[in-house]
Amino acid sequence: MPFAKRTVEPQRLCRRQPAASVLEESWGAEPPPPRDPPPEEPGTASEGAEAAGGGEREAAAVLMVLDLCSVSNVALSRILRQLSDVARHACTLFQEVEADIQGTHRRVRALHGRIAGLQGAVRGLDPKQEAVRLMKLS
Known part of the structure; x- marks a missing residue:
């Protein structure tokens, strides 16, 4: 039974680190301070309060689309990396098969060459000249 030389398994494509661990890695123990919202212009406070519900929904939808795009881009890049690893393994396998062949x-x-030499030697023998003992035939 042949022994396995390589094992190829699919890796996690879309898993992400939790946001807290990403913040800890990039900023240390403390997260960065939150940004102050931009000051509102006078006279638009009442209009902003009415449109805030719709604006937040649109912003959440845009963030979700951006997040989905980033997740799909990360997944595609990881798929390409795994395909390149599989292609590299296939290349080494074909090189080994080529060396065996x-x-x-x-x-x-x-x-x-040895068989051709033996055929030449057998053709050179004369069966009538060589004595064959009957004991060797049985």
């Missing part, structure tokens, strides 16, 4: 070809050529 070349070794077998050399052995077959050597055997063919």
Whole structure:
């Protein structure tokens, strides 16, 4: 039974680190201070209060689309990386098969040469000249 030389398994494509661990890695123990919202212009406070519900929904939808795009881009890049790893494994496998085939070809050529030499030696023998004992035939 042949032994496995390589194992290829699919890796996690869309898993992400939790936001807290990403913040800890990039900023240390403390997260960065929140940004102050831009000051509102006078006279637009009542209009802003009415449109805030719709604006927040649109902003959430835009963030979700951006997040989905980033997740799909990350997944596609990881898929491409895994495909390149599989292609590299396939290339090494084909190189090993090619080396085995070349070794077998050399052995077959050597055997063919030996058989050709034996055929020449057998053709050179005269069966009427050589005495064959009857004991060796049975």
